[in-house]
Amino acid sequence: MKNRRKFIKQLGLGAVGTGLITALPESLYAKSTTALKYDISLAQFSLASEFFTGKHNTLEFPARAKNEFGIDIVEYVSMFFADKITDASFLKELKMRTDDLGVTNNLIMVDDENIADLDKAKRDHAVESHYKFVDAAKVLGCTSIRVNLGSLEQTGTAEEVRDAALEGYSKLLEFGDQNEMDIIVENHVGHSCNGKWLANIMKEVNHKRAGVLPDFGNFCVNRTKPETMDIEGFMNTKCLEKYDMYLGIEELMPYAKGVSAKTHKFDANGNETEIDFNRVFDIIEKSGFNGVVGIEYEGGLMHLQGMEGYLSNEEGIRATKKLIEKSV
Template identity: 25%
Template sequence: MTPGNEQDSSRRNWIKNSTLAAAAILAAPQIHARETALAVPKARRIPIAVSTYSYWHFQEQKYPIEKVIEDAAKLGFDGVEILHRQMDNETVPYLNKLKRQAFDAGLSLPMLSIHQSFVQPKAEDRKKDVEHTIRCINLATQLGIPCIRMNTGSWRTKKRDAAYYKDGQEPPIEGFTDKDAVKWCIDSYGECLVAAEKAGVILAIENHWGLSSNIDYLLEIYKPLASSPAMGMNVDTGNFVGDPYPQFERLAPYATIVQAKTYYGGGHYYDLNLDYKRIASILRKANFNGYVSLEMEGKEEPSVAVPKSLKLLREVLS
C-alpha cells in the first residue's frame, strides 16, 4: 500500500470511529433512561372480584351463583366471592360445577363468605359454630377457594335498625361482659385454625358489626392469633361506626382482603357516601396488593349498579 493510500485509510478509520463514538454518546442517555424505566417497579394492578351478595340481598328467591359468574366474566371482573348462604347445596357435583365454570371464564374464586358467631355463652353453641366453620373449610377446599370470611358474632340484644348501624352499641347478655366474648372468640378461632392450617385455607376475620364494631376488640382477637399462617383479616369499607377513615387506616396494614361497599339507589340497611379515592390512597400507603371484592348493597338493579361500581373501583385502584 502506498503512503497516500495509507493516509486515506487512516483518515477513513478515524472518521468511522469518531462517528461511532458520537453515536454512542448520543444514545447513552436514551439507553440509561430505558434501563432506569425497566428497573423501576411498576404499580401492581389490584384484582377486583364481585361478591354474589351484590346480586342477592337475602330475598326469598336466591339469585343463582352461576349467573353471577357469567356476568362477572362479561363485565371484566377478576374473580367472584361466593356467599355461602346463596349456594343451592353443598354437594360435590354442584361445587365442582361452580369451580369449572369460574375456571373456564378465567375467573378466580378468592373467598367464601360464611356466617357464624362465637359470642354465645354456652360452650355447646360455640362448638356448633366451630363445627360449621370446619365444614365450610372443607367446602372451600373442594371449590379451590383460599380464604373464608369470618365474623366475631354479636350479643343480639338490640334490634338491627338504623340507630344500631349508626352507633353499633349492643349491651352484653346479663351476667356476661364483652371481655368474656373476646375470650370466646379467641378460643373458638384457635380451634378452627387447626383445621384451616391443615387445609391451607385462610380464616379472615371481618369488622362485621356485633362485637367487631369495636375496632379495639377486633384487634384484641386478631393479634394473639396472627402468628398462624391461616389467620387473616377481611376489612369491609362500609362496616364502621362513626368516621370510617381513621379506623380503616388502622386495619389496612392487617388486611388480607378488602370488601368494598357501594349503595347505588340507596342502601338496604343504611347509606354511606364513601370516598374511594381516599380509601385507595390508604390501601397504597399500607402496600395492599390483595383482592378487593365488591359488595353492592344498594337498591338499584345489579345490572346497572354493579358495572358502575366496577368502573369506580377500577378508576381509583389503577
C-alpha cells in the same frame, strides 16, 4: 325504616321494584382499560335481591360476573347455596364452570353459627359447623373463608366476647391450617365493628392463617336490636353509634387479606355519597396491601323496594367498579 318492613315478604313474592332509577352519565359504567394496582372481584351479595327472589343462582353467577361485568374473580355468600355446601356434584359442577370460564374462586363469605358465643358448648358446635365451608372452599380452589366474630343476638362485654372469640377463632384456625385455608374475619356485627377491638384479636391469635376483610360500610358499634333474627330484622334496625370508618380501616389494613368495597348510593359525579373512596384507597395503598378488592354493592336491595336514588344491581356494580378504578 317503616318502608322496609315488608321487604323480605315482597322478596318472597318475587316483587319487582318500581323505584326511580338515578340517571348517571354513561361514562360511569364504561369499561376501563387502565392498569389497576389491585385485582377486582365481585361479591355475590351485590346481586342479593336476585338471589333472594330466586331469579339468579350460584351456578350461573361466575358467567354473569365475567360476561356482563368483565370480572374474573368471584366471592360467594354461604346463604345463597347453603343447601348445596356438602353436595359434591354441585361443587364439582361449579368448579368446572369457573375453570372453563377462566374465573377464579376467591372466598366464601360464611354467615353461620357464632364462633364467639359465650356458651362454650354452643361455641364448639359453631366452630365445627364451619368445617364444611372450609371443605367446600378447598374443592372450589378458594384461598379463604370469611367468618364473623359475633352475631345479631350477641351478648356480653367487649372483654367477654374477646375471650370467647379468641378461643373459637383459634380452634377454627387450626382446622384451616390443616386444610391450607385462610380464615378471615370481617368487621360485620357487634364488637368486630370496632377496628381496634378486631385488630387486637389479630394481634393475640398471631396466626399465619388469620386475617381480616375490612368492609368500608360496617362500622356500626351500637345498633338497635332486631325484632327478628334474619335479614329483614337487621334491615329494620338503626345504627346508634358509629366507629370512625377511616380510623377503623387504617387499624385493620395491616391484617387485611382482602378488602370489601361496600357501596350504597352515588352522586352525579359517581362518588359514593357517604364514603370518600380516594381517602380510603390512600390508606389501603400506604398499608402495602396487594390483594383483591371486592365489589359489594348493597343499594340494589333498596332499589328493589322502590327507594329513590338507588341504582339497580347492574348499574350499581358498574358504578362501583368505575369508582374503584378512578380511586386507585
